[in-house]
Amino acid sequence: MNRKHYGVITFPTSQAAAAAEAQVKAAGYECRLIPMPEQISAGCGLVLQVSVEQTLDIQKQLRDRQISLEGSYEVWFENRKKFVQKMEG
Amino acid sequence: MKKIDAVGQACPIPTIMTKRALKEHTGEDLLVSVDNEIATQNLSKMAEQLKLQAHVNKISAELYEVLISSDSKETVSTEETAKTERVPSQDxxxxxxxxxxxxxxxxxxxxxxxxxxxxxxxxxxxxxxxxxxxxxxxxxxxxxxxxxxxxxxxxxxxxxxxxxxxxxxxxxxxxxxxxxxxxxxxxxxxxxxxxxxxx
Missing domain, CATH: 3.40.1260.10 (DsrEFH-like)
Structure with missing residues (x-):
């Protein structure tokens, strides 16, 4: 996983994120649970970290499987500063 | 050369014994006997911090000798080392x-x-x-x-x-x-x- 540029998918609850992690892993994608970036929400849930190139594909597959998710974001760093932007899909 | 027998001593006793001996016998070479490899690593690391040389000699699986010596004539006390280890407050x-x-x-x-x-x-x-x-x-x-x-x-x-x-x-x-x-x-x-x- 690129540590300086990756995608995150957010879910209604941390439990839903954990359930999605198992499915996404089973589908052969690299992913892991990480804390919610504070730029997305002040809440302290978990989100799914995925490759930025695969984010929208994974989001679509999860939606096709009726897994409720909130959205996808692109995360990148410049001079150790973190930037987050919503991805449309 | 001063000899220190730290065989059978649990971590971090060998390091403490050695540090004390270095203080009391400044400038002298020290030969420290220990019974495990981790102790030799700790002694080597401590020597490095004090800018001294450490040579490890494995006598057997349960006996190691570490020779600690200084290259230069300058004497190093633990107080001087403490001074060099001041760190920036944000670290x-x-x-x-x-x-x-x-x-x-x-x-x-x-x-x-x-x-x-x-x-x-x-x-x-x-x-x-x-x-x-x-x-x-x-x-x-x-x-x-x-x-x-x-x-x-x-x-x-x-x-x-x-x-x-x-x-x-x-x-x-x-x-x-x-x-x-x-x-x-x-x-x-x-x-x-x-x-x-x-x-």
Missing amino acids: YIVVLHTDSIGSGNEELGRTLLKSFIFSLTEQEKLPAKMLFYNAGALLTVEDSPILDDLKALEEQGVEILTCGICVEFYGLKDKLAVGGITNMYRIVELESIYKTVMP
Whole structure:
């Protein structure tokens, strides 16, 4: 996983994120649970970290499987500063 | 040459005995006998900190000799070393003495620990060092759930140190997968000079 540029998918609850992690892993994608970036929400849930190139594909597959998710974001760093932007899909 | 017999002494006693002898016999060579490899690593590390030379000689599986000598004529006292180790006030170290954060649900504690370490990798200012002891030693060995993050931190200059007596206690001596070994004497020293973050 690129540590300086990756995608995150957010879910209604941390439990839903954990359930999605198992499915996404089973589908052969690299992913892991990480804390919610504070730029997305002040809440302290978990989100799914995925490759930025695969984010929208994974989001679509999860939606096709009726897994409720909130959205996808692109995360990148410049001079150790973190930037987050919503991805449309 | 002064000889020190630290065979049978538990960590960090050999280091303490040696440090004391260096203070009392400044400038003299020291020959320290110990019974395990971790003790030799601790002594070598201490010698390096004091800008002295250490040569390890393995006599048998249960006997090692470490020759500590100074190259130059200049004498080094532990007080002088302490002075050189002043650190910038914003520098900090992270200490992990469990493999699960906080009390309550252990599974949640392990999830929180993984989140803590991931968040650490994304801090603008990384810690100078990370110290691991007791169950924290389970985090720096093969199969650690946070090994990738620790390796990434080490690549960026964070020194990862695990307590030798803990590694030995858990039978993980050959499984250390990131960073080096340290002792309680050094841990106390580092915790006293750095701002210490202990989740």
